[in-house]
Amino acid sequence: MSELSRRGFLGRLVAAALLPIQGPAQQGGAPLAGSGDVGALRDPAAAGRPRAPTEIADYDERIKAIEHRLACSCGCTLDIFTCRTTDFTCTYSPQLHREVVELDRAGKSAQEILDAFVAKYGEKALMAPKPEGFNLWGYLLPGSAILVAGGALVALISRRRIAVAGTASTDQPPLALDQSDEREPAASPASAEEMERLRRALAEVED
Amino acid sequence: MTLLGQFSLWVALLLCLWSAMIAFSGRWQGRPDLSSSIRGSVYATFGALAVAMLALWKGLAAHDFNIEYVAAYTSRNLPSGYILSALWAGQKGSLLFWAVVLSLFAALAQLLTSRRHAALMPYVAGVTSAVTAFFVCTMIFSANPFERMAFTPADGRGLNPQLQNPGMMIHPPMLYLGYISLTIPFAFAIAALLSRSLDAGWIHAIRKWSLVSWLFLSIGITLGMWWAYVELGWGGYWAWDPVENASLLPWLTMTAFLHSVMIQEKRGMLKRWNLGLIIGTFLLSIFGTFITRSGVIASVHSFTQSSVGYFFLAFLSVCAILSFTLLYTRWPSLKADVQLESVVSREAAFLFNNLLLVGVAFSVLWGTLFPILSELVRGSKITVGPPFFNRVNVPLGLLLLGLTGIGPLIAWRKASPANLRRQFVWPVTSGAVTFLVLLAAGVRDFYALMALGLAGFVAGTILQEFYRGTRARRRMHGESVPVALGRLVARNRRRYGGYLVHAGVLIYFVAFSGMAFKREIEATLKPGESATLASPFGHTYTLTHVGISQFEALNRIVSAATISVSKDGRSLGLMTSEKRQHVDSFRRPTFEPSTEVGIRSDLQEDLYITFAGAVGGTEEAVYRFTINPLVWWVWFGGFVLALGGLVTMWPGGGAVVPAPRRGQPGYQATLAASGATVE
Numbered sequence: 001m002s003e004l005s006r007r008g009f010l011g012r013l014v015a016a017a018l019l020p021i022q023g024p025a026q027q028g029g030a031p032l033a034g035s036g037d038v039g040a041l042r043d044p045a046a047a048g049r050p051r052a053p054t055e056i057a058d059y060d061e062r063i064k065a066i067e068h069r070l071a072c073s074c075g076c077t078l079d080i081f082t083c084r085t086t087d088f089t090c091t092y093s094p095q096l097h098r099e100v101v102e103l104d105r106a107g108k109s110a111q112e113i114l115d116a117f118v119a120k121y122g123e124k125a126l127m128a129p130k131p132e133g134f135n136l137w138g139y140l141l142p143g144s145a146i147l148v149a150g151g152a153l154v155a156l157i158s159r160r161r162i163a164v165a166g167t168a169s170t171d172q173p174p175l176a177l178d179q180s181d182e183r184e185p186a187a188s189p190a191s192a193e194e195m196e197r198l199r200r201a202l203a204e205v206e207d
Numbered sequence: 208m209t210l211l212g213q214f215s216l217w218v219a220l221l222l223c224l225w226s227a228m229i230a231f232s233g234r235w236q237g238r239p240d241l242s243s244s245i246r247g248s249v250y251a252t253f254g255a256l257a258v259a260m261l262a263l264w265k266g267l268a269a270h271d272f273n274i275e276y277v278a279a280y281t282s283r284n285l286p287s288g289y290i291l292s293a294l295w296a297g298q299k300g301s302l303l304f305w306a307v308v309l310s311l312f313a314a315l316a317q318l319l320t321s322r323r324h325a326a327l328m329p330y331v332a333g334v335t336s337a338v339t340a341f342f343v344c345t346m347i348f349s350a351n352p353f354e355r356m357a358f359t360p361a362d363g364r365g366l367n368p369q370l371q372n373p374g375m376m377i378h379p380p381m382l383y384l385g386y387i388s389l390t391i392p393f394a395f396a397i398a399a400l401l402s403r404s405l406d407a408g409w410i411h412a413i414r415k416w417s418l419v420s421w422l423f424l425s426i427g428i429t430l431g432m433w434w435a436y437v438e439l440g441w442g443g444y445w446a447w448d449p450v451e452n453a454s455l456l457p458w459l460t461m462t463a464f465l466h467s468v469m470i471q472e473k474r475g476m477l478k479r480w481n482l483g484l485i486i487g488t489f490l491l492s493i494f495g496t497f498i499t500r501s502g503v504i505a506s507v508h509s510f511t512q513s514s515v516g517y518f519f520l521a522f523l524s525v526c527a528i529l530s531f532t533l534l535y536t537r538w539p540s541l542k543a544d545v546q547l548e549s550v551v552s553r554e555a556a557f558l559f560n561n562l563l564l565v566g567v568a569f570s571v572l573w574g575t576l577f578p579i580l581s582e583l584v585r586g587s588k589i590t591v592g593p594p595f596f597n598r599v600n601v602p603l604g605l606l607l608l609g610l611t612g613i614g615p616l617i618a619w620r621k622a623s624p625a626n627l628r629r630q631f632v633w634p635v636t637s638g639a640v641t642f643l644v645l646l647a648a649g650v651r652d653f654y655a656l657m658a659l660g661l662a663g664f665v666a667g668t669i670l671q672e673f674y675r676g677t678r679a680r681r682r683m684h685g686e687s688v689p690v691a692l693g694r695l696v697a698r699n700r701r702r703y704g705g706y707l708v709h710a711g712v713l714i715y716f717v718a719f720s721g722m723a724f725k726r727e728i729e730a731t732l733k734p735g736e737s738a739t740l741a742s743p744f745g746h747t748y749t750l751t752h753v754g755i756s757q758f759e760a761l762n763r764i765v766s767a768a769t770i771s772v773s774k775d776g777r778s779l780g781l782m783t784s785e786k787r788q789h790v791d792s793f794r795r796p797t798f799e800p801s802t803e804v805g806i807r808s809d810l811q812e813d814l815y816i817t818f819a820g821a822v823g824g825t826e827e828a829v830y831r832f833t834i835n836p837l838v839w840w841v842w843f844g845g846f847v848l849a850l851g852g853l854v855t856m857w858p859g860g861g862a863v864v865p866a867p868r869r870g871q872p873g874y875q876a877t878l879a880a881s882g883a884t885v886e
Contacts, residue, residue, distance in 0.1 A: 038733050038734060038825045038826040038827045039734075039754070039825065039826045040824055040825050040826075041755060041757060041766065041821055041824050041825065041826065042757050043757055043764060043766075043788075044821065044824030045788070046757065046764040046765075046766055046786065046788040046800065047755065047757070047766035047786045047788075047800070047820060047821045047824075048766075048786045048788075048800040048802070048819075048820045048821075049800075049820055050820065050821065050822070050823060050824060051731075051819055051820035051821065051822050051829040052822065053731040053822050053827070053829070054729045054730060054731040054829055058729050059727075059728050059729040059730075068594075069594065071590040071592060077446070077448055077449075077590075077592065078441065078446070079592065079593075082441050085441070085729065085817070085819065085831045086439065086440050086441040086442075086802075086817070088800075088802060088819055088820055089799040089800070122587065122588065123587055123588070123589050124587075124588040124589050124590045125590070126589070126590060127590055127592035127593065127594050127595070128590070128591065128592055128594035128595035128598070129577075129581070129589040129590070129591065129595070134581065134584060134585055135581070135589070138573065138574065138577045138581075138591070138595070138599075139595075139598065139599060141573060142566060142567075142569055142570030142573055142574075142599055142603070143570075143599065143602070143603070145566065145569065146562060146563065146566035146603070149562055149566070150559065150562055153555075153558060153559070153562065154550055156547075157547045157548075157549065157550050157555060158550065
């Protein structure tokens with residue numbers, strides 16, 4: 001019988017301590033279908049809803065682009081792709097995703113898929129309303145209002161400028177060095193030395 | 208404690224009604240005793256509401272689950288920090304928090320406002336008391352936080368997992384502080400209108416308050432973006448959700464006011480516009496609260512639908528009618544001292560800036576309400592999501608960014624062509640070079656190119672302003688560069704603080720443009736398997752699934768999925784993303800499992816990992832991997848913005864005086880002694 005070293009003893013102690021921990025994971029019985037050599041979770045329910053393995057269609061750029069334009073109907077205000085890849089408790093978005101994939105596999109174009117969703121769920125299925133009819137108000141009013149207001153502003157200022165030009169007086173009050181736009185105008189005349197320094201500073205600034 | 212809380216609410220209501228009644232009836236005029244009684248009532252209201260808040264906190268801390276609010280938002284095993292923040296986690300508690308902070312601000316306004324504005328103060332007290340009375344009434348008659356139940360549950364439901372985040376301990380209070388402090392400028396505006404003190408006095412009285420409101424709103428919005436990014440798990444920080452929009456609306460109009468008020472201070476113009484902006488900003492803050500609390504528009508952030516929405520709608524309508532009627536009656540007294548003389552002037556640039564800011568606010572409001580309007584007009588429901596808002600608002604935002612760079616370059620009153628050439632040459636060159644470099648680097652996204660090019664232009668403007676100012680100080684005073692720069696900012700805090708704010712805004716835009724280059728994939732991985740993800744910056748991440756471990760924490764069962772990350776073959780370490788099943792003290796599940804993302808952030812990009820779930824109860828995991836470019840700069844932009852705001856509002860730095868009659872940007876002068884004009 002060989003002598004047991006301190007290191008060997010500690011190693012066996014750790015191994016013995018680890019055994020019960022590894023036990024339950026290995027006691028899962030027969031390997032789960034499709035799980036290969038992966039271990040089973042102790043409490044699967046705590047890890048959220050069970051997921052199916054990702055398929056190519058789940059992250060296909062074309063499908064994603066379509067799903068970004070379609071709203072999830074669970075009330076989350078997100079699009080289908082964002083909802084199904086964010087709110088993993090939602091039962092609506094995975095179903096809607098499957099519908100998109102089925103329509104895609106049936107050879108429908110992106111627009112046809114969008115139209116099919118609108119036909120089935122109404123216009124609210126789109127993340128943004130079609131820019132037509134009454135919806136044009138939604139798209140065009142803010143920009144138009146700004147343009148009209150901006151145009152009116154320019155016209156108003158131009159008209160006033162003409163009026164001011166007609167009555168403008170030529171006398172200008174003296175100003176101070178206005179470095180901050182917030183300083184008091186100078187009240188007292190500057191000395192010759194100060195004037196020279198000011199001239200130099202201004203000449204430098206205006207290079 | 209609930210009895211004390213209820214009693215305090217009633218006392219606060221009576222005090223508010225007393226001070227509002229006396230203030231608006233005008234009986235305080237010539238009666239110093241009544242005037243001081245109004246002020247005393249404001250202080251006492253704060254005291255009474257503070258007692259009510261402490262009573263609710265006591266109930267939360269003591270786990271008094273007989274109180275409906277305590278049972279609905281806490282549990283015995285909730286971490287203590289979140290017991291504190293549970294005060295504003297629900298409808299009723301947040302109304303109490305609102306009322307307490309409002310009464311505190313009202314008291315501070317009375318305490319800190321200069322005696323020069325003594326004639327305004329009773330009216331200010333009247334307005335703040337009326338608004339406080341509304342919130343207290345809403346609590347007493349519709350959403351009482353001290354409501355008791357017929358039975359006492361053994362444990363509470365606990366706090367929504369998404370609110371169990373450090374961000375939620377500070378984001379809502381910051382946003383509330385912003386919303387609530389808007390009442391003070393509004394109160395001064397109404398006081399000025401009521402007392403017919405329509406000179407610049409009220410503007411000076413609210414300067415700090417308007418900056419404080421804007422600063423809190425800015426910080427609150429940025430923290431809200433951060434919370435959404437780290438907690439909601441969708442890989443973005445702004446989704447144009449109605450509640451997000453509601454927080455943006457008063458920020459936009461207050462930003463417009465902070466610009467237009469300068470024109471009133473310097474030129475005596477835009478008096479009506481400024482009053483309208485302050486009134487509008489306050490109404491938008493109430494509108495935002497109405498949206499959040501009424502459930503009239505679907506939002507992921509909304510409180511539970513309740514009858515308080517009707518209270519807010521009625522209050523909003525009454526405030527709007529009374530305020531604008533009052534403004535209308537004072538319209539003739541609010542004529543501008545001088546007229547705008549040129550489209551090419553700083554005043555005009557500020558006007559266009561205001562037009563765009565208010566236009567963007569209108570656009571956001573329009574988009575938020577358009578689903579309701581569509582249903583009313585056409586009878587059909589529509590969804591107005593990010594694609595709509597991006598299409599309408601991104602061009603407006605870019606115009607606004609451009610004006611951020613143009614405004615500081617144009618002279619007051621009228622700019623000459625020579626002046627324009629001198630001022631614009633470097634910023635335009637900076638913008639053009641940025642644009643061309645990005646184009647040569649292969650950037651083809653139109654909006655990103657425009658945003659980054661304009662950011663280059665704005666950066667040129669800001670740097671030029673700092674450079675010229677510092678150089679002038681060096682020439683004038685012979686100072687070293689750091690000293691000259693420090694003194695330049697210290698002596699002109701408002702101006703250079705403003706430029707810092709502009710720098711923050713430009714950093715925001717640069718960061719936002721990064722999202723155009725977002726990359727994401729989904730992958731199902733067994734332990735040891737890897738997925739690769741290419742970054743828009745050219746490198747590749749290899750993401751290897753290590754396994755899923757499960758353990759119990761204080762109030763949750765955690766399933767942590769671990770990923771080993773390497774970048775172009777160089778190991779970066781481990782990242783985890785978790786599923787959390789929250790439980791009460793009896794280990795009963797309280798909410799659906801929530802997701803905690805894993806984020807690795809650097810100056811270029813964020814690697815964002817989301818554990819979507821396990822396959823068949825095994826360690827095989829479904830992940831979403833996302834690369835979000837430039838996100839770190841969003842938070843840095845928020846920091847610079849807040850820093851600029853702090854510099855701007857820091858006491859001292861020179862008084863604000865009317866602008867000179869004739870001026871050019873930069874360092875222009877008419878030499879008083881010689882009579883010669885140098886431009």
